[in-house]
Amino acid sequence: MAGFDKVVSSYEEAMAGLTDNMTIISGGFGLCGIPENLIAEIKRKGTTGLTLVSNNCGVDDFGLGILLPDRQIKKIIASYVGENAEFERQMMAGELEVELTPQGTLAEKMRAGGAGIPAFFTATGYGTPVAIGKEERQFKGRNYILEESIIGDFAIVKAWKADRYGNLVYRKTARNFNPMAATAGKITVVEVEEIVEPGELDPDQIHTPGIYVDRLILGSFEKRIEQRTVRTTTTQGEK
Amino acid sequence: MAGFDKVVSSYEEAMAGLTDNMTIISGGFGLCGIPENLIAEIKRKGTTGLTLVSNNCGVDDFGLGILLPDRQIKKIIASYVGENAEFERQMMAGELEVELTPQGTLAEKMRAGGAGIPAFFTATGYGTPVAIGKEERQFKGRNYILEESIIGDFAIVKAWKADRYGNLVYRKTARNFNPMAATAGKITVVEVEEIVEPGELDPDQIHTPGIYVDRLILGSFEKRIEQRTVRTTTTQGEK
């Protein structure tokens, strides 16, 4: 099935067609499950004026943060940012527009974008700065605000395994925003740790069906850890 | 983890608390993946005045259709009905209220109900009888209608495997509406073909997390087939 083989052989090919001022939706939470090599390719390309939609913006020298020094990002839509100095500087200087969006609303906006739902009501953010300029409405006596969906010119996604048709499987919490991002790109580019032949993945266990995927590339990953926490005698976390 | 053991030992216990005039959301598509024994228990209980939310309404002697002879269903919200004579008779006689809802909108209404989204816009049904009485609005030059979510007093679900904590795995196209139904019941009752111990299911491969499941019962299933089609020399379906 040549028509369904999504594999490309270079990162250049993977991000072909990305031009200035486009909107990119990225998977990842913190530095976990981020499409690190696709981001590096965007830096290499030098594309500017980008609107980034991502839960976070990486750190100074890893993840989306590497797009900051060359001022490639015009605007970021995120739930939690500022884990790096250059981000803070650009934001404070008004060089970088930041649209803070609640994490669940952000995930739902991506899902809705991919699912042909232009807008939905949510209680999240009602009565807060997030609600400014948005329609408010009651349903069954509760207050909600109207949120619109997001679609990207590109979506960049990190998965664990894929078959050549672009059927994807994610690993542990590296899944996070990736499945929603995958549905919401006009062009969805995925990088993975392993590519198998069609038929090797259990059809019942595919997280993202290949229909959402346009390009697929095999990468190797640093997978940097943000907070390396280990068990001690005074244990935190669940007993 | 006694507190997370969702297993009950009888169908009576599984459907305890169901009373007249409640709303029940059911998984299943046609006769595939229907919670057949939970439906049989509703018939045995004789509960009436029910509002059923399900893609279909079974056939004369199987699935939700068995609730018709005793007039247990007051109203059904479905996308495709009338596969049985008694249904047709009751509908024509005005004894049964039928609210036809497009299949995708129905699935999304259930998902939204479970996800705390009270309403969403969709292009589906715009300009058709489905749009009557609903708000219409344009987004980016396209027309949409506002659809409200659905929550059930009970949700009845059929899964393939579960662990005792109610983590669920579905099999093939018996998945259909079941995962959405599972999220949308105030009390969600699930029947399965196999119950395993917690930890036996791969956390990455659970279709419905146990948080949505209140009661779990091991059943045995007839799994009736509606259209038994086999390959012939003049093959239909994909080559």
Place this chain on the structure above:
Amino acid sequence: MALSREQIAQRVAQELQDGYYVNLGIGIPTLVANYVPKGMDVMLQSENGLLGMGQFPNEDEIDADLINAGKQTVTMATGASVFNSAESFAMIRGGHVDLTVLGAFEVDVNGNIASYMIPGKLIKGMGGAMDLVAGADNIIVTMTHASKHGVSKLLTKCSLPLTGKGCIKKVLTDLAFIEIKNGKFHLLERAPGVSVEEILTLTEGELMVSGDVPEMSF
């Protein structure tokens, strides 16, 4: 001569492209799968939650847990994936399916389609049809051009309740391949041996004919 059901399916199949994800409705559209051109691959989406629908099973492969949207037992093609109904219609509504083929009772010059309900008759419901016509950019409606009594089904305005408004651009009937744009029907091709006049007679809505209208070739 009017096309047979198989010929309609065959002509639709010419519109397929390699790598297309396709949703085929019940009836004639299902037959399209039999005419996928050699060397071309398409994946069939079944809206009950399957991408990569295979052929019907052998007797010993029948599985009650594996059916298509027509509730028929099927198999899975290599590289298939299974998902829930919300995801299936996210795919459809979100415009990810490349081509949708479905039947209709009527279409009109404004791209409206009526396909699910005849008032006074038993109303079975729209199933996934309203989502399919609202979600797809590329839809081909297959239908007979007129009733047995010669009543046109290509109208100025649909008389039956609509399945979708303004969403149909291509119609393949047993007599003609027609495009809908700017509030008019446009005759692209005619069935072999069927005259333009015959098609005009059986088309109630305004039909534009420009130049020599080619016959379909198979």
Place this chain on the structure above:
Amino acid sequence: MALSREQIAQRVAQELQDGYYVNLGIGIPTLVANYVPKGMDVMLQSENGLLGMGQFPNEDEIDADLINAGKQTVTMATGASVFNSAESFAMIRGGHVDLTVLGAFEVDVNGNIASYMIPGKLIKGMGGAMDLVAGADNIIVTMTHASKHGVSKLLTKCSLPLTGKGCIKKVLTDLAFIEIKNGKFHLLERAPGVSVEEILTLTEGELMVSGDVPEMSF
């Protein structure tokens, strides 16, 4: 004497019930997991997509693909499940989490909470906090009762931008356990050795005190 961070966590843990699905915010809330009463089991939801968060990993178990919402490496408990962010917030927004514990800068008598933004300072964002407060029925806010300078954080009206409006019913500070209803604070318990007068002094919003207010017991 004012409660320590650990004591606040310990008192919150007394509100747990067997079989609770719980979301614990960053900081003091995280410590609650250390005080789950014996014989009781709770499952921790981490909003980045994990139900059944386990303890921190041993050095050799560290996995970059397995972190919590605080971006710390964690493990999975037996019976855990992993899901995407949309599903995670469907769980939260849909009210399926039994108890949410999170910190705040301020709360007020109308159940408003401000916890994510101090104008003029760097704004890092609300993360999942707005979804958590909007989605949960059962929320406990943990915070210090007043600033180091004695400025109350339990107010008539929050002065900072809100994280959520009218959604907080219970607050546990280092001095008191307080319920919010009918537009007033209600003193339920006081920290051992802390007087009602001291609490009243440090509570700017109207605080109702009825009868003998018991001391917390651990």
